[in-house]
Amino acid sequence: MKCLGCFKITNQIYCPKCKKELFKNHKLNFTLDFDKKEFLSTKIALSDHMSISGVQDKIALKIENDKLVPAINNSQYLLKPIPLMDYGELLDDVVANEHFTMQLARQIYKLDTASNALIRFSDGELAYITKRFDRVEGQKIKQEDFASLAKRSEQTNGKNYKYDYSYEQIARLIKLYLPAYKLEIIKFFKLVLFNYLIGNGDAHLKNFSVLQRQTKDYTLTPAYDLLSSSLHIPNESRTALELFEEYETQSFLANGFYAYDDFIKFAFIIGLDEKIANKIIEEFLSYESKAIELLAHSFLSDEAKTRYERLYLDRLKAVRYRYQGCRVCT
Ligand SMILES: [Zn+2]
Structure with a gap:
């Protein structure tokens, strides 16, 4: 059968490598002993006040007596089921979408991601499980998202506070707060480009965070919450935030979508050398066949696979498109 972590063929639920990474070789029953209703x-x-949006979201888990059980304190994992709310198309594919996208980021695009897999409820339904990276050996590590770094909240900036911002401004905060910003900005650029290629229109301020290292300084966290949201909401905006605070390339003005020139200009504005940016773009475009091969192994339905592939190929085409060819376009 296919490993519920990395898709490799194995004779168990998880291959030895995934088992070790996710569960440290704990002898567990790898199927949850509760279903989605429970x-x-x-x-x-577990929640203070009941709301539908909170309910369908996620719960924390920990290992206790060789079982994964819901936890309030000392949790090690987060579990996300297929949503109950009917907010878009192909919703039964949401968890397989997030899992495939995270595996694509990790296995093919070589991005640093949170450890993740699928896991079955007692009735066989799949859920997405991810290991918390803000806990090491039971110790809590300080984590802060970019809404908090940007000092934005619903109270101060209204309902749209997570979206009313730009990736350029996030890059400015990275420069301000992260000592290793030259490396971090490359990670950030890759993540923004990856999200564009896979159709993640929900990479808002709270989906980027920093972690405090043992040396007390901050670094970007591994990537999390990556999925092709456009698969479920086809008409949403291509990006959650605009690339630029106040700028539009000639290419964007002419065509209305981000293409090669926009990403080169974006790189320039956030302090990334054009040659490096070009190399990253070329590399990301070259993963096409590997990505599609991995997609075939995913747990998405055939319909979702077909749509995901179409969307991804369309985005690759957009990023290949050069309007001026941009030597840091005016
Ligand atoms: Zn595996």
């Missing part, structure tokens, strides 16, 4: 009632019991 998950929801636990979620309601």
Whole structure:
């Protein structure tokens, strides 16, 4: 069968490598002993106030007596089920979408991502599970998202506070707060480009965070919450935030979508050398066949695979498109 972590063929639920990475070789029953209904009632019991949006979201888990159980304290994992709310298309594919996208980021695009896999509820339904990176050996590590770094909240900036911002401004915060910003800015550029290629229109301020290292300084966290949101909401905006604070390339003005020139200009504005940016773009475009091969192994439905592939190929085409060819376009 296919490993519920990396898709490799194995004779168990998880291959030895994934088992070690996710569960440190704990002898566990790798199927949850509760179903989604019980998950929801636990979620309601664990939350302070009940709201539908909170309910369908996620719960924390920990290992106790060789079982994965819901946890309030000392949790090690987060579990996300297929949403109950009907907010888009192909919703039964949401968890397989997030899992495939995270594996694509990790296995093919070589991005640093949170450890993740699928896991079955007691009735066989799949859920997405991810290991918390803000806990090491039970110790909490300080984590802060970019809404907080940008000092934005619903109270101060209104309902749209997570979206009313730009990736250029996030890059400015990276320069301000992260000592190793020259490396971090490359990671950030790759993540923004990756999100564009896979159709993640929901990479908002709270989906980027920093972690405090043992040396007390901050670094970007591994990537998390990556999925092709456009698969479920086809007409949403291509990016959650605009690339630029106040700028549009000639290419964008002429065509209305981000293309090669925009990413080169974006790189320039955030302090990334054009040659490096060009190399990253070329590299990312060259992963096409590997990405499609991995997609075939994913747990997405055939319909979702077809649509995901179409969307991804369309984005590759957009990024290959050069309007001026941009030597840091005016
Ligand atoms: Zn595996």
